[in-house]
Amino acid sequence: MISPAKMFKIALYTAAISVGLSGMSVMGADLAYAQKLPPPAVQPTPPQGQGKLIQTREIDVTGDGQFEVVSLVGWQSDPNTAYFDKLFIAIVGQNQAQVVIPLPGGYNPKMDFCDFIHDGMPQIYVTSDTGGSGGYTTNHIYSLKNNVPTAIPMPGPLHADATFKKNYKVKMKIQETGKSFTLDIADRKEAYEQFGIYSHGKVVKPIIVNVDDYSQLKPVDVDLDGFCELKGVQRITGIANADTLGYVTSVWKWKGNAWKLKEAAVVQTVKTSLMRPPGPEDED
Numbered sequence: 001m002i003s004p005a006k007m008f009k010i011a012l013y014t015a016a017i018s019v020g021l022s023g024m025s026v027m028g029a030d031l032a033y034a035q036k037l038p039p040p041a042v043q044p045t046p047p048q049g050q051g052k053l054i055q056t057r058e059i060d061v062t063g064d065g066q067f068e069v070v071s072l073v074g075w076q077s078d079p080n081t082a083y084f085d086k087l088f089i090a091i092v093g094q095n096q097a098q099v100v101i102p103l104p105g106g107y108n109p110k111m112d113f114c115d116f117i118h119d120g121m122p123q124i125y126v127t128s129d130t131g132g133s134g135g136y137t138t139n140h141i142y143s144l145k146n147n148v149p150t151a152i153p154m155p156g157p158l159h160a161d162a163t164f165k166k167n168y169k170v171k172m173k174i175q176e177t178g179k180s181f182t183l184d185i186a187d188r189k190e191a192y193e194q195f196g197i198y199s200h201g202k203v204v205k206p207i208i209v210n211v212d213d214y215s216q217l218k219p220v221d222v223d224l225d226g227f228c229e230l231k232g233v234q235r236i237t238g239i240a241n242a243d244t245l246g247y248v249t250s251v252w253k254w255k256g257n258a259w260k261l262k263e264a265a266v267v268q269t270v271k272t273s274l275m276r277p278p279g280p281e282d283e284d
């Protein structure tokens, strides 16, 4: 005997999946047609690929005291890869219109809930890896207050200027704060000598140092006030993409109606929990 509450949960769950999947089948079909027009009088090709429920959670994201079922659903054109071509957040609640929010695709999608914007209810955070050699992430936060989906703008990446100093030191000045930090790159001095950037520890020909986009921008309650800040990690690269000189780290706190930079630093290494391990999809 299934209780009515349990029945409702199952119904919500099924609805969440079908909402996501029906949307995706249509798109899958469109994709198939766009690529190959079927000859007339032939049955249309069934949509390629498949939908997958990645994560689901019962939580009140609308602020009415009633739980919604919030699901992260992905659609893969090739289920043999780890890549999701499209991602969706599906929100299904009692006496509320179903909401489906489409997101760009990615690897390793993950959904989290936290009150970022200090309005007394959790928002939905979704992150995924873009893949490729950069190892970037795309990050989104949506408020579902009163069942109205609203995208919360995300902080942009920080910028820093590099100056090569003698004895394999790189001074990194963060543009947004004006603060400088020094990285020690003596552990790779052979390569820097070989590339002609240094000669016997003296700067000969400096190169452009890149500060990448966020390899992570994740929710952390840094100041333990019950609201989430965003903690960012950006990789600093030198000679090649694989030559990681260090990281720009940042902490963003919501204030009024925008993110405010609370902390920013350049560090030699970051704790592994803040680093996205390179995936098999990363290619150089």
Ligand SMILES: [Ca+2]
Binding pocket: 059, 060, 061, 062, 063, 064, 065, 066, 067, 068, 093
């Ligand atoms: Ca609710």
Ligand SMILES: [Ca+2]
Binding pocket: 220, 221, 222, 223, 224, 225, 226, 227, 228, 229
């Ligand atoms: Ca906090």
